[in-house]
Amino acid sequence: QVQLVQSGAEVKKPGASVKVSCKASGYTFTDYAMHWVRQAPGQRLEYMGWINTGNGNTKYSQQFQGRVTLTRDTSASTAYMELSSLRSEDTAVFYCARGRFHFDIWGQGTMVTVSS
Amino acid sequence: QSLLTQPPSVSGAPGQRVTISCTGSSSNIGAGYDVHWYQQLPGTAPKLLISRNNNRPSGVPDRFSGSTSGTSASLAITGLQAEDEADYYCQSYDSSLSNSMFGGGTKLTVL
Numbered sequence: 497q498v499q500l501v502q503s504g505a506e507v508k509k510p511g512a513s514v515k516v517s518c519k520a521s522g523y524t525f526t527d528y529a530m531h532w533v534r535q536a537p538g539q540r541l542e543y544m545g546w547i548n549t550g551n552g553n554t555k556y557s558q559q560f561q562g563r564v565t566l567t568r569d570t571s572a573s574t575a576y577m578e579l580s581s582l583r584s585e586d587t588a589v590f591y592c593a594r595g596r597f598h599f600d601i602w603g604q605g606t607m608v609t610v611s612s
Numbered sequence: 613q614s615l616l617t618q619p620p621s622v623s624g625a626p627g628q629r630v631t632i633s634c635t636g637s638s639s640n641i642g643a644g645y646d647v648h649w650y651q652q653l654p655g656t657a658p659k660l661l662i663s664r665n666n667n668r669p670s671g672v673p674d675r676f677s678g679s680t681s682g683t684s685a686s687l688a689i690t691g692l693q694a695e696d697e698a699d700y701y702c703q704s705y706d707s708s709l710s711n712s713m714f715g716g717g718t719k720l721t722v723l
Contacts, residue, residue, distance in 0.1 A: 531712070533658075541650075541658065541701050541714040557711055591657055597705065597712075598648035600669065602657040 498522035500592055500603035507609045513580040516606045518592030525573035526550040528594045532566065532577045535605075536588040544590075547575060582610045615640060616702055616715035623721040624692045632718045634685040634702030640713070642683035645705040649678055649687045652699045652717075661700070662687060689720070697722045 503517040518530065532544040545556035547566040554566045565578045575592055587610045593599035617635040624630040634647060641647055649662040660669055662678035665685065675690045685704075689696055702715040 533714075540717045541652075543703075543712050543714055545711070555711060557713075558709065593658075597646060598660060598663045598703065599650075599658075600660045600663070602659070605657050 498594075498601055500594060500601055502590075502592060502603040502606045505607040505609070507611065508582050510583055510610055510612055512582050512610075513578060514582060514608050515576055515578040516590050516592075516608070518575045518577070518603050520573045520575070520594065523594075525568075526570055529596060530566075530568065530575040531593045531595060531599055532564075533591045533593060533599075534560075534586075534588045535591065536585070539588075544577070549575065579608075582608075584610050586610050615706055615709070615713055616704060618700075618702060618715040618718045620716070621719045621721065623723055624689075625723045626692055626694065628692045629688065629690045630692060630720065631689075632687045632700050632702075632720070634687070634704075634715050636683050636685070636704060636706075638683060639708040640683075640704045640706040641680060641685055643707055645707075647678065647680055647685035648703045649676075650701045650703065652701065654698070658701065692722055694722050696720060 501519045506514050508514050526549045529546050531546040534542045544560045547554045549568050568575045589605040591605050592603040594601040646664045650658040651661045652658040665680050666678045677688045700718045
């Protein structure tokens with residue numbers, strides 16, 4: 497079946513970086529863009545940006561511009577989200593989601609905790 | 613601050629009908645960009661509920677429906693059930709941001 501499986505929980509110190517992976521299966525990876533969404537505990541969904549899995553082009557939300565990098569490995573059908581200069585406010589669940597204009601398949605989420 | 617405004621909470625008794633609004637502007641919903649709705653049950657990933665304003669993916673009950681008018685959109689849930697208790701988010705594209713965005717989310721409580 498179509499699914500996105502994300503990497504496991506991470507604990508990072510302030511100022512560090514984290515890289516989350518999202519492995520796709522059950523469909524042709526390059527047929528759909530991959531989007532990333534952050535959700536702090538008890539808070540709303542925040543759109544981070546997306547990557548064209550075919551050509552690697554990216555578009556980032558202004559809020560995360562300069563700190564987030566989206567990449568993909570087409571041979572592994574895997575997308576990656578790297579967030580740098582982590583601060584306590586980045587403690588959140590990060591989701592990948594497949595889609596063009598709407599997001600029909602979501603990963604299970606990856607909890608990132610930023611703590612000294 | 614979200615450019616798509618939703619009420620923080622709505623509630624209804626089992627069997628009733630509730631609506632959740634999503635108010636945007638001329639750079640998103642008013643510009644004709646589609647609105648999509650997601651349901652997020654506690655502790656789980658969001659799930660696509662309505663795509664392209666009023667389309668239900670396979671498996672979504674017809675108790676859920678979407679509509680748009682001007683710069684706003686609405687999600688209607690009829691025959692409310694206890695299992696509908698969740699957070700609901702609208703999502704659209706905004707031309708001033710040149711990117712997608714989510715509403716602030718609405719918590720539905722089934723009384």
